[in-house]
Amino acid sequence: MSGISIIGTGNMARTIGARALAGGNTVEVIGRDRAKATDLAKALGDGATTGEWGTAPAGDLVIVALLYDSVVPAVVQYGDALAGKVIVDISNPFNATFDGLAHREETSIAQEVAKVAPAGAGVVKAFNTVFRHVLEKGRPDIFIAGDDVRAKASVEAFVKSLGLRPLDAGGLKMAHWLEGAGVVTAGLANHGVGNFDFSLGVTELPV
Amino acid sequence: MSGISIIGTGNMARTIGARALAGGNTVEVIGRDRAKATDLAKALGDGATTGEWGTAPAGDLVIVALLYDSVVPAVVQYGDALAGKVIVDISNPFNATFDGLAHREETSIAQEVAKVAPAGAGVVKAFNTVFRHVLEKGRPDIFIAGDDVRAKASVEAFVKSLGLRPLDAGGLKMAHWLEGAGVVTAGLANHGVGNFDFSLGVTELPV
Numbered sequence: 001m002s003g004i005s006i007i008g009t010g011n012m013a014r015t016i017g018a019r020a021l022a023g024g025n026t027v028e029v030i031g032r033d034r035a036k037a038t039d040l041a042k043a044l045g046d047g048a049t050t051g052e053w054g055t056a057p058a059g060d061l062v063i064v065a066l067l068y069d070s071v072v073p074a075v076v077q078y079g080d081a082l083a084g085k086v087i088v089d090i091s092n093p094f095n096a097t098f099d100g101l102a103h104r105e106e107t108s109i110a111q112e113v114a115k116v117a118p119a120g121a122g123v124v125k126a127f128n129t130v131f132r133h134v135l136e137k138g139r140p141d142i143f144i145a146g147d148d149v150r151a152k153a154s155v156e157a158f159v160k161s162l163g164l165r166p167l168d169a170g171g172l173k174m175a176h177w178l179e180g181a182g183v184v185t186a187g188l189a190n191h192g193v194g195n196f197d198f199s200l201g202v203t204e205l206p207v
Numbered sequence: 208m209s210g211i212s213i214i215g216t217g218n219m220a221r222t223i224g225a226r227a228l229a230g231g232n233t234v235e236v237i238g239r240d241r242a243k244a245t246d247l248a249k250a251l252g253d254g255a256t257t258g259e260w261g262t263a264p265a266g267d268l269v270i271v272a273l274l275y276d277s278v279v280p281a282v283v284q285y286g287d288a289l290a291g292k293v294i295v296d297i298s299n300p301f302n303a304t305f306d307g308l309a310h311r312e313e314t315s316i317a318q319e320v321a322k323v324a325p326a327g328a329g330v331v332k333a334f335n336t337v338f339r340h341v342l343e344k345g346r347p348d349i350f351i352a353g354d355d356v357r358a359k360a361s362v363e364a365f366v367k368s369l370g371l372r373p374l375d376a377g378g379l380k381m382a383h384w385l386e387g388a389g390v391v392t393a394g395l396a397n398h399g400v401g402n403f404d405f406s407l408g409v410t411e412l413p414v
Contacts, residue, residue, distance in 0.1 A: 170394035170398050174390070180388065187376035191376060192376060197411060206345060
């Protein structure tokens with residue numbers, strides 16, 4: 001059981017919040033618009049509270065569920081309020097045609113977050129390869145990447161509390177290739193699979 | 208049923224050759240070292256022949272099963288001998304630490320092959336996310352990417368003849384992200400999964 005704070009009040013915040021509560025975690029919802037956060041917390045029900053944007057979140061694990069280009073600015077704005085926290089970046093920085101990343105250099109939102117995060121915060125990339133409705137209805141594998149062992153263990157425990165399998169892909173620089181796996185997932189949806197009702201996962205031998 | 212030519216005499220050539228024959232295709236084995244190609248063709252058995260390095264391959268589908276840094280040079284050397292062929296790049300251009308690609312710019316071996324391939328040749332990336340022994344023993348999903356619709360359809364038919372599922376991820380530029388998926392696969396093997404007895408694949412809802 002973990003204390004989770006979710007920065008964001010959109011669909012992904014709602015889905016992760018609902019699964020987190022179902023998994024026995026507490027959930028704090030934080031939005032720039034306090035009324036939206038209060039509405040989402042109310043909709044999520046028992047165990048959900050509302051936090052104040054920009055102040056130290058209640059949860060040890062802070063999931064930033066914002067559009068990709070708002071993630072780094074939010075972490076900058078929070079500053080030392082995130083000291084000692086585990087910051088989880090779930091974003092997909094798709095380009096306009098969904099067949100590449102918005103940044104052309106070999107980086108990721110998670111790596112950029114790590115550059116601006118306060119001392120003692122651990123940054124983990126997770127959940128970005130999963131379509132929202134699959135996270136809601138299915139049991140997709142959750143790929144994670146990060147350099148901070150303690151932070152990664154904390155995210156793995158959280159993922160397990162959701163009844164899902166965390167799969168460590170390596171250090172934080174692997175976040176770039178997990179964002180790339182998000183691009184592959186979008187490509188498969190738009191081409192070979194032809195729909196969004198699937199997830200990328202690990203299949204063990206024998207298959 | 209397709210006519211397949213495999214350029215290369217290593218483990219991946221042997222595994223793809225064996226599965227191709229089992230799927231009812233003909234297989235031509237081509238090596239710089241003709242004796243090695245003859246040995247492999249003999250080991251593969253009925254339906255396998257040996258071709259001459261650098262001359263027009265017998266198969267319409269030419270699988271280049273060489274180390275990644277030999278792929279483009281081989282296609283250059285072949286030149287017009289590959290005109291009209293479907294060229295399949297299966298390589299993984301890993302960096303020295305297996306956590307990134309050898310090229311830092313946003314390209315792929317498949318895209319570099321397309322730059323030097325003769326007119327009328329179609330280039331397809333395929334098979335690179337699959338560990339060799341999993342291809343031998345299992346039924347992994349085969350991700351493919353390419354711009355040439357006819358070439359891609361031909362590779363899809365070949366993959367199906369192996370009893371495997373081809374999954375089109377998009378145009379040839381997606382080959383960069385499939386190479387990235389190869390990096391993720393290596394990362395999972397070295398971290399979260401902890402072994403190489405798995406493949407990356409698509410799991411449909413409900414799961």
